[in-house]
Amino acid sequence: MKKLTKVTSIVLATAMTVACLAGCGGNTSSADTFKIGGIGPITGGAAVYGQAVMNGAQIAVDEINAAGGINGHKIEYKFEDDEHDAEKSVNAYNSLMDWKMQILMGTVTSGPCIAVVDKTNADHVFQLTPSGTAPEAIAHDNAFRVCFSDPNQGTASAKYIGEHGLAKKVGIIYDSSDSYSSGITENFKNEAANQGIEVVSSEAFTADTKSDFSTHLQAAVDGGAELIFLPFYYSEASLVLTQAAQKDINVKFFGCDGLDGILALDGFDKSLAEGVMLLTPFSATSDDPQTKAFVDKYQEKYNEVPNQFAADAYDAIYIIKMAAEKANITPSMTNEEICNALMSAMTSIKYTGITGSDISWGADGEPNKAPIVVEIVNGEYSILK
Amino acid sequence: MSFLSNLINGLSLGSVYAIIALGYTMVYGIAKMLNFAHGDVIMVGAYVAFTIVSTLGLNPIIAVVTAIVICTGLGMLIERVAYKPLRNAGSPLAVLITAIGVSYLLQNIALLIFGANTKIFQSVISVPVIKLFDGQITISGETSVTIVCCIVIMIALTLFVNKSKAGQAMLAVSEDKGAAQLMGINVNGTIALTFAIGSALAAVAGVLLCSSYPSLNAYTGSMPGIKAFVAAVFGGIGSIPGALIGGILLGIIEILAKAYISSQLSDAIVFAVLIIVLLVRPTGLLGKKITEKV
Amino acid sequence: MSKFVDSIKSNKKLQSNLITFGMVIILYVICQSLAAAGILSNSMKGLLIQFCYYIIMAVSLNLTVGILGELSLGHAGFMCIGAYTYGIFAKVLSSGNLSRTAILLISLVLAAIIAAFFGFLIGIPVLRLKGDYLAIVTLAFGEIIKNVTGSLYIAKDSHGLHFSLNGTSDMVLDADNLVIIDGPKGITGLTSGVSFTLGTILVIITLIVVLNLINSRTGRAVMAIRDNRIAAEATGINVTKYKMLAFTISASLAGVAGVLYAGSLSTLTSTSKNFGYNMSIMILVYVVLGGIGSIRGSVIATVILVLLPEKLRFVNSYRMLIYAIVLIAMMILNWSPSARAWREKMINKIKSGKKVKEAK
Numbered sequence A: 001m002k003k004l005t006k007v008t009s010i011v012l013a014t015a016m017t018v019a020c021l022a023g024c025g026g027n028t029s030s031a032d033t034f035k036i037g038g039i040g041p042i043t044g045g046a047a048v049y050g051q052a053v054m055n056g057a058q059i060a061v062d063e064i065n066a067a068g069g070i071n072g073h074k075i076e077y078k079f080e081d082d083e084h085d086a087e088k089s090v091n092a093y094n095s096l097m098d099w100k101m102q103i104l105m106g107t108v109t110s111g112p113c114i115a116v117v118d119k120t121n122a123d124h125v126f127q128l129t130p131s132g133t134a135p136e137a138i139a140h141d142n143a144f145r146v147c148f149s150d151p152n153q154g155t156a157s158a159k160y161i162g163e164h165g166l167a168k169k170v171g172i173i174y175d176s177s178d179s180y181s182s183g184i185t186e187n188f189k190n191e192a193a194n195q196g197i198e199v200v201s202s203e204a205f206t207a208d209t210k211s212d213f214s215t216h217l218q219a220a221v222d223g224g225a226e227l228i229f230l231p232f233y234y235s236e237a238s239l240v241l242t243q244a245a246q247k248d249i250n251v252k253f254f255g256c257d258g259l260d261g262i263l264a265l266d267g268f269d270k271s272l273a274e275g276v277m278l279l280t281p282f283s284a285t286s287d288d289p290q291t292k293a294f295v296d297k298y299q300e301k302y303n304e305v306p307n308q309f310a311a312d313a314y315d316a317i318y319i320i321k322m323a324a325e326k327a328n329i330t331p332s333m334t335n336e337e338i339c340n341a342l343m344s345a346m347t348s349i350k351y352t353g354i355t356g357s358d359i360s361w362g363a364d365g366e367p368n369k370a371p372i373v374v375e376i377v378n379g380e381y382s383i384l385k
Numbered sequence B: 001m002s003f004l005s006n007l008i009n010g011l012s013l014g015s016v017y018a019i020i021a022l023g024y025t026m027v028y029g030i031a032k033m034l035n036f037a038h039g040d041v042i043m044v045g046a047y048v049a050f051t052i053v054s055t056l057g058l059n060p061i062i063a064v065v066t067a068i069v070i071c072t073g074l075g076m077l078i079e080r081v082a083y084k085p086l087r088n089a090g091s092p093l094a095v096l097i098t099a100i101g102v103s104y105l106l107q108n109i110a111l112l113i114f115g116a117n118t119k120i121f122q123s124v125i126s127v128p129v130i131k132l133f134d135g136q137i138t139i140s141g142e143t144s145v146t147i148v149c150c151i152v153i154m155i156a157l158t159l160f161v162n163k164s165k166a167g168q169a170m171l172a173v174s175e176d177k178g179a180a181q182l183m184g185i186n187v188n189g190t191i192a193l194t195f196a197i198g199s200a201l202a203a204v205a206g207v208l209l210c211s212s213y214p215s216l217n218a219y220t221g222s223m224p225g226i227k228a229f230v231a232a233v234f235g236g237i238g239s240i241p242g243a244l245i246g247g248i249l250l251g252i253i254e255i256l257a258k259a260y261i262s263s264q265l266s267d268a269i270v271f272a273v274l275i276i277v278l279l280v281r282p283t284g285l286l287g288k289k290i291t292e293k294v
Numbered sequence C: 001m002s003k004f005v006d007s008i009k010s011n012k013k014l015q016s017n018l019i020t021f022g023m024v025i026i027l028y029v030i031c032q033s034l035a036a037a038g039i040l041s042n043s044m045k046g047l048l049i050q051f052c053y054y055i056i057m058a059v060s061l062n063l064t065v066g067i068l069g070e071l072s073l074g075h076a077g078f079m080c081i082g083a084y085t086y087g088i089f090a091k092v093l094s095s096g097n098l099s100r101t102a103i104l105l106i107s108l109v110l111a112a113i114i115a116a117f118f119g120f121l122i123g124i125p126v127l128r129l130k131g132d133y134l135a136i137v138t139l140a141f142g143e144i145i146k147n148v149t150g151s152l153y154i155a156k157d158s159h160g161l162h163f164s165l166n167g168t169s170d171m172v173l174d175a176d177n178l179v180i181i182d183g184p185k186g187i188t189g190l191t192s193g194v195s196f197t198l199g200t201i202l203v204i205i206t207l208i209v210v211l212n213l214i215n216s217r218t219g220r221a222v223m224a225i226r227d228n229r230i231a232a233e234a235t236g237i238n239v240t241k242y243k244m245l246a247f248t249i250s251a252s253l254a255g256v257a258g259v260l261y262a263g264s265l266s267t268l269t270s271t272s273k274n275f276g277y278n279m280s281i282m283i284l285v286y287v288v289l290g291g292i293g294s295i296r297g298s299v300i301a302t303v304i305l306v307l308l309p310e311k312l313r314f315v316n317s318y319r320m321l322i323y324a325i326v327l328i329a330m331m332i333l334n335w336s337p338s339a340r341a342w343r344e345k346m347i348n349k350i351k352s353g354k355k356v357k358e359a360k
Helices: A002-023 A047-066 A086-098 A110-123 A150-163 A179-195 A214-222 A234-246 A289-302 A308-327 A335-346 B002-031 B038-055 B060-086 B092-114 B141-163 B165-175 B177-182 B187-212 B222-235 B240-260 B266-280 C002-010 C012-037 C042-067 C075-093 C100-126 C131-150 C196-214 C217-227 C229-234 C239-264 C277-290 C295-335 C337-359
Strands: A033-040 A074-081 A103-106 A126-129 A143-145 A169-175 A198-205 A227-230 A252-255 A277-279 A351-353 A356-361 A373-377 A380-384 B130-132 B137-139 C153-157 C160-164 C178-182
Touching: A033 A047, A033 A086, A033 A308, A047 A074, A047 A103, A047 A289, A047 A308, A074 A086, A074 C295, A086 A110, A086 C042, A086 C295, A103 A110, A103 A308, A110 A126, A110 A143, A110 A179, A126 A308, A126 A335, A150 A179, A150 A227, A150 A277, A169 A179, A169 A214, A179 A198, A198 A214, A214 A234, A214 B002, A214 B240, A227 A234, A234 A252, A289 A308, A308 A335, A308 A351, B002 B038, B002 B137, B002 B141, B002 B165, B002 B187, B002 B222, B002 B240, B038 B060, B038 B092, B038 B187, B038 B222, B060 B092, B060 B187, B060 C295, B092 C277, B092 C295, B141 B165, B141 B187, B141 B240, B165 B177, B165 B187, B177 B187, B222 B240, B222 B266, B222 C131, B240 B266, B266 C131, C012 C042, C012 C196, C012 C295, C042 C075, C042 C196, C042 C217, C042 C239, C042 C277, C042 C295, C075 C100, C075 C131, C075 C178, C075 C239, C075 C277, C100 C131, C100 C239, C131 C277, C196 C217, C196 C239, C196 C295, C217 C229, C217 C239, C229 C239, C277 C295, C295 C337
Parallel strands: A033 A074, A033 A103, A103 A126, A126 A143, A169 A198, A169 A227, A227 A252, A252 A277
Antiparallel strands: A277 A373, A351 A356, A373 A380, B130 B137, C153 C160, C153 C178
16 A cells, blocks of 8 residues: 555656756747846745846836837837846746746846856857846856946945045944845945045844844944945844934945835934935936836736836836847847847947936946935935036 | 844844744644745734735724634635545655645735735834833833733643643644544544634734734745744744743844844854754754654 | 566565666656757756756655654755866866866766765764754754855965955955955856756766665664664664764765756855755755655656746746745645545546446
């Protein structure tokens, strides 16, 4: 009896495996659409970033398709989940390659991006990451990015603070389990030394201990910090600001682009963010007509205010469109031909979108755009010079 | 002075761990299972309270009561559907794995309903801040309420378990299921009741957790859940006062480790302390010694 | 030859082991030939090596959970040690003239030894505890390993290796330094792609080690300890020695799996996703679903559960939700006494139906 169950289970398992192996081969590929894939976390702790990118890009794809597509060819768009894990990200990439993806818009987070960029380089697939900030995320020639890089942001923040005399003593709180946050922190510290800024405290938290910031704030206060630098994402930053308010800590706060989105948090008391300064390429409350149109569409479709990730993704699709039109590519070309054509087109275009104007790219894949510093005044961004 | 304020911060974090650990330890004492879904019931409780306070704009008291009712129902449902069929499965691991499945399920349902974006939980507590030493040390209203809640719940649970009939039945079931059944105790009913109480406590813990640390998403409960599990083991799992002591000690150790040793490695230090405690006292601080029978 | 066949027939255990090996080899042959014919999809090709290291993880954890009878929730920590052993070794030697295969093979041996060493060290305190207290301490060790590897910075220059917890800027380095572990960013710039053949060979070695251990005198001693420690002790079995032995071997094999993991990706980071308790529990799920103590069950369950989330990609954001439901359903169907009774009844029905047919 027992043996029979075992035999059936083996047979079933083998049958299932074979079915799966064979089942994956089939594919419908039409020669007149561009297949653009996206990868990012849409489940798990980092889901908010992946979902924003997925949705932001979807809006751009819908707009482009409604307007006739790229060079007259429609875009087919598919987004795969990677749970913010390198291994799953490579799985997602492989499954997109089975779908015959031609261009990759992704991945959303740095760690997985470093793993995937290796694969796209080997397969000659053009890759544009909307939000992978680590230098290694675009290590190869075929990869470009929309957002600022970690070194770029860390250095720019320290420069701004130093040149504008915002503070002489700075406390840092950062996420030591996140490469984005620790990357910026490291570059900030290096530049701070040049600017004559004294870093009085540098306290870390991790993904597992991101609820209590009392010790971090205490250390900064004990060191006499006039400004606390917050190079991480807005959901943790909202906790820092709340706890600082509870403890009556009155210092300036300065953040990076990860802080963008804090005003759109459900239930967040905006008065806590009053006076917070951040580096951001995108502002959802901007008067720019293109931004306004995007924010309205996003709100209508997904019922929330888009953050910078959504904006980066929206721009990423339009950047691909611009480069594709410049290079005059068609869907019938091979991935390698598309990749080579786009690579040379990228370095000669100048793109103006919702995350910056006149952005150009070097061959290393880094965007050339000026970081904008904004201050939160009366619950809205006001651009600082 | 900064040491004292770190100590207070530790107390505030520890009281949150303690309140979660109380629910954990209750369920463990009876069902002898590591209920990995407990942290996610906390998250559900917090979301229910959030919806009522922030979305519907109702009174916080209604929010807390509704959260308790819904979590109690959810806890009993989970027990009935996912755990009860496996109670006599022959291995305690089977139900452990199902609990993990339930945990994933609750997280992903919450993700689909409420979205991935973090919600900022409005504190349901309006107790004023206590200031000591000319305002050099502040104890937030949330901390004082959490600590008071912890102590009240601990006393109530201890009285309930030791004085009431249902509580005695719980003790009997945790001691020996078979013998309890022979004595005419409704074992299934008792276990269901334990889950109901444990989940009600989880709802309270969820509201208090998110009042102190107001960011709420689908994964809010999982790490505090694990930490509370550690706290429960620390104090001696199954022991009600042990959960309180374990929780508060854990919070204080975590904060002091962060403040004075290394903020990156605070978790490693907490776990290292746990290991040392268990080596000295293999059943936790207040745990009963297990005598082995041949 | 016929003698050999007879000896197989009479030896149930050998028979069952041969089925397990046969299964792995047949799967390997099928996959390789499909790949050679070019029918195998990219996503399957990517998964093949994952099957290998997850099978090694599950089989080695089964040694601790099923054979030794102790619940471990920190198995991924040993995988982490193996992975970082490879990462550091490969990075340090990347400028040398050793071939990649040589580096891989040396790291495999090194990882097995280092993971075994850590398994031994951790085993000393852990195995003194019992039941859930033991489980929580393994979880604690796993988290410590993850936490430390995730915040460590190591760099190399002409003065040797430098360590720091605060960042590379804290280290005094030569201009031509090489950052090996960059804190949370981990190790980047590894060459990715270990072959499926190497993976399969390692799976088979793992199976040989574990199955031989189970069927040996040592294995019987370990199982005697699991079933009744006091009785085993009374018959003169050195309980500590055998417990340590099983735990150390299990850790060592997990280290080997870690090398495969790191070798299949170009980057290595230590996050709660890949080396935290979540991963340890995932592996435990494979073991429990496949049957505690059943090595073949572990292999089958691993393949199914690694494949399942990938096959569920078409439902997009409902993927993990459905995965959770399937997991709960599988557990209840597989383990609940009433579901088991129902299953046996159905199988008996089919069987008796067949017999009736044969009689006609």
